[in-house]
Amino acid sequence: MSLPFGPALLFCPGDRPERYQKALERADAVIIDLEDAVGHDDREYARECLVSMQLDPDRTIVRINPIGSHDAQADLSAVEATAYRYVMVPKAESAEQMRAVSGLQVLALCETARGVLAAPAIAAEPNVVGLMWGAEDLVASLGGTGSRRADGSYRPLALHARSAILLAAGAAGIAAIDTVHLDIADVAGLTEEAEDAAASGFAATACIHPSQVVVIRDAYRPDDDEVERAREIIAAAASEHGVFRHGDRMVDAPLLRHAEAVIRRADRR
Incomplete structure (x- = not known):
């Protein structure tokens, strides 16, 4: 459920090769x-710019x-x-479309009602x-006018599509990518959404401005205390059988997998 690169994916206009x-x-x-x-x-x-420029293909x-x-x-x-x-x-909407690009590694952007329903x-x-989702195109495909409320939070429709x-x-064992946060100045909002994405199981978050990269990286990177607690749980599990108590918490198989996920995220630093 991971990608071979880190969590911050930055969009760049194809007609701006200098970027x-x-x-x-x-x-x-x-x-x-x-x-x-x-x-x-x-x-x-x-x-033409795409063909002429040589970037790291990985x-x-x-x-x-x-x-x-x-x-x-032509693309x-x-x-x-x-x-x-x-x-x-x-605008990914069917498995047949994916077969049209066989031989390539595809990140399918599901951003219409049909695409979200066909995601499995x-x-x-x-x-x-x-898989990635897109909020604004999704709402537009339904005849709506905005994916967020006045306070900046997503409407239930968008949250449903995200989930x-x-x-x-997750069911297919591939990576999930969270959508872009369009309000570049809203660092707090991006931080909250990226932290939630990491905790929920997204592998990455896309962004539209370089300043958002560090915010996303920090959100996906567990802090030292979180890593230490995870290591302690994994170490304690080595001498336990089944559910066990660690400090004030009961630890079972799901919580052990949570700890392992924290370590994997920490190892991507």
């Missing part, structure tokens, strides 16, 4: 965006246009001319290595 390397240096992986971040008339230029993801579109075919041709093998497929089937495809994507990814 590619900087984005990769600042984040754990860069998502070169050929879709929403690029105007229709600039997409061919963005593809930490580079290319967001193509929706499967079935003319741009998607995939550009990807094939590079060493990049991670692609993000937006999408996640089961062998080339799909992760559905996490559960579908």
Whole structure:
């Protein structure tokens, strides 16, 4: 349920090649965006930029246009001319779409009602290595006007979709990626959401600005006290059988797995 890079995935417009390397240096992986971040008339230029630039293929993801579109075919041709093998497929709505990009490692972006409902089937495809959800496109697909309330919290619909994507990814044994926090100045809100994502089981959180990277990394990184408690529980379990008491807590198999997850996150520092 993890990815071969850290938790902060930074989007970079495909038509801004001068930002590619900087984005990769600042984040754990860069998502070169050929879709929403690029105007229709600039997409061919963005593809040319993608082919001409040489980034670390192990930490580079290319967001193509929706499967079935003319741009998607051109995007995939550009990807094939590079060493990049991670692609993000937006508006993912069916397992059949994933088969159209066989041979590539796919992060499926479920951001419509149909996509969220089809998430289990999408996640089961062998080339799909992760699921991500998108709040604003989801609400737009339903004719709504916003995924958040006035106080910045998600509406129940968005929270349901977020949980559905996490559960579908977990059931398939692949990574779940939390969506972007659009309010760049809202550091507290991003911190709360990223901490919740890490505690809930997301492998990563996507972001749109370099300043958000450190916030996400810190949220996914357990503090020293949390790591120490986890190590103590794991050490105590070595001499116990079944459920046991550790301090003031009873520890059973699920809590032991929680401790192991904390150690895995700490080892990614």
